[in-house]
Amino acid sequence: MLTQAPKGTRDMLPQDAYLWQWIEQKEREAAARAGYREIRTPVFEHTELFLRGVGDTTDIVQKEMYTFKDKGDRSITLKPEGTAGAVRSFIENHMFADTLPCKVYYLNAPIFRYENPQSGRLREHHQFGMECFGGREPTVEAELISTLFGFLTGLGLQNLRVHINSIGCPECRPRYHQKLKEYLGERIHDMCATCQERFQKNPLRILDCKEEKCKAIVKDAPLILDCLCDECKAHFSQLQALLSARGIPFAIDPHIVRGLDYYTKTVFEIIMQSGREGLALCGGGRYDGLVEQLGGPATHAAGFGIGAERILMELKNQNLLPEMPAATDVYVANLGADMKIPAFTFTQALRDHSVKADCDLTGRSLKAQFKFADKIGAKYVALIGGEEYERGVVKLRNMATKEEKELPLASAADEIASIVF
Numbered sequence: 464m465l466t467q468a469p470k471g472t473r474d475m476l477p478q479d480a481y482l483w484q485w486i487e488q489k490e491r492e493a494a495a496r497a498g499y500r501e502i503r504t505p506v507f508e509h510t511e512l513f514l515r516g517v518g519d520t521t522d523i524v525q526k527e528m529y530t531f532k533d534k535g536d537r538s539i540t541l542k543p544e545g546t547a548g549a550v551r552s553f554i555e556n557h558m559f560a561d562t563l564p565c566k567v568y569y570l571n572a573p574i575f576r577y578e579n580p581q582s583g584r585l586r587e588h589h590q591f592g593m594e595c596f597g598g599r600e601p602t603v604e605a606e607l608i609s610t611l612f613g614f615l616t617g618l619g620l621q622n623l624r625v626h627i628n629s630i631g632c633p634e635c636r637p638r639y640h641q642k643l644k645e646y647l648g649e650r651i652h653d654m655c656a657t658c659q660e661r662f663q664k665n666p667l668r669i670l671d672c673k674e675e676k677c678k679a680i681v682k683d684a685p686l687i688l689d690c691l692c693d694e695c696k697a698h699f700s701q702l703q704a705l706l707s708a709r710g711i712p713f714a715i716d717p718h719i720v721r722g723l724d725y726y727t728k729t730v731f732e733i734i735m736q737s738g739r740e741g742l743a744l745c746g747g748g749r750y751d752g753l754v755e756q757l758g759g760p761a762t763h764a765a766g767f768g769i770g771a772e773r774i775l776m777e778l779k780n781q782n783l784l785p786e787m788p789a790a791t792d793v794y795v796a797n798l799g800a801d802m803k804i805p806a807f808t809f810t811q812a813l814r815d816h817s818v819k820a821d822c823d824l825t826g827r828s829l830k831a832q833f834k835f836a837d838k839i840g841a842k843y844v845a846l847i848g849g850e851e852y853e854r855g856v857v858k859l860r861n862m863a864t865k866e867e868k869e870l871p872l873a874s875a876a877d878e879i880a881s882i883v884f
């Protein structure tokens with residue numbers, strides 16, 4: 464128990480961390496190019512935020528939140544998603560009073576959901592998300608989807624297809640609820656207990672049920688796309704025109720409802736090509752009512768979230784993971800105890816010149832130091848030997864070609880820096 468990470472969590476080891484850094488760099492660049500700025504919100508929030516924001520009939524709220532009482536008897540929840548925290552911060556920090564739209568992104572923020580752990584489904588995962596506040600036009604969703612798509616194809620991923628749907632607004636959705644209830648009402652006794660509960664409170668949630676018997680009933684249910692009001696219809700068709708103009712492959716999928724209650728109009732997902740069937744690589748949509756619902760002024764908003772672990776899974780399955788770069792470019796070997804101090808100071812001088820350098824920390828023989836340098840993939844070994852040191856030179860060996868040359872000690876760090884870069 465003591466030496467076992469909690470179920471559904473993963474260590475990020477050095478051989479994983481460089482991949483995360485690589486992805487994060489691409490995420491930052493993609494978001495910055497679209498004018499989004501980074502926001503970081505706390506890892507926990509008041510439970511009420513998620514009850515009100517995510518929706519109390521969702522699986523996340525009903526089954527998956529890590530909720531506890533703190534020492535002040537407040538109910539606290541570890542973030543089960545990133546949007547509600549961003550909205551809370553937008554309201555609390557009066558960002559609505561600045562020039563809108565306000566465009567923010569969060570970089571692989573830790574997210575906690577008490578789910579049944581399996582491939583691609585963890586209890587702690589990390590999301591890159593982008594949220595845009597104050598934009599009513601479908602250009603917002605088109606910008607989010609284009610940025611996401613550009614980021615993913617920039618990593619090399621192929622065969623991506625964006626699934627889009629519209630789930631209407633407070634004007635047209637009640638009409639759809641009515642139609643859906645008429646259809647489901649006749650079949651309610653054949654559905655699972657949770658869906659029977661959902662039937663009264665939030666029938667749309669039934670469309671998202673994973674139980675086979677409910678899925679079979681839902682298959683032939685009326686579609687919301689047939690009930691959209693004129694405004695939602697126009698919004699959805701403009702979004703399609705924007706995506707087509709940009710050449711983004713998309714499909715209309717009338718069955719996407721998403722697992723969170725705050726969405727209005729557009730919802731979208733990209734489904735993974737590999738891994739468990741139907742697992743989403745990312746998901747997002749418009750949530751025009753959420754800011755007001757959480758106590759802020761009425762504000763149009765839209766965003767997406769994408770799990771870093773799922774990006775890595777997809778990259779691995781498409782054979783696209785870059786190799787881990789060597790930790791050290793230059794290994795500084797010393798020839799005996801007298802040379803330890805000069806070798807140490809020379810290593811530091813190389814580091815001062817931004818060269819990734821390392822030296823012996825364990826008292827290895829010269830032969831063992833060369834062997835070690837080879838093992839860690841150092842491109843060069845700089846030998847600080849007694850005789851060379853007396854002559855004021857360093858011997859530099861190229862580990863690939865075995866070529867050697869002597870460099871004056873005084874300028875060696877500078878010269879090596881220009882060779883390495």
Ligand code: HAM
Binds near residue numbers: 546
């Ligand atoms: P979500 O679809 O619940 O949306 O999650 C977004 C993404 O997080 C998923 O597509 C997936 O990549 C990843 N993810 C979710 N759950 C897990 C898990 N248990 N293990 C590994 N990865 C997971 C949201 O969270 C919304 N806040 C997205 C959003 C932002 N909508 C508007 N703005």
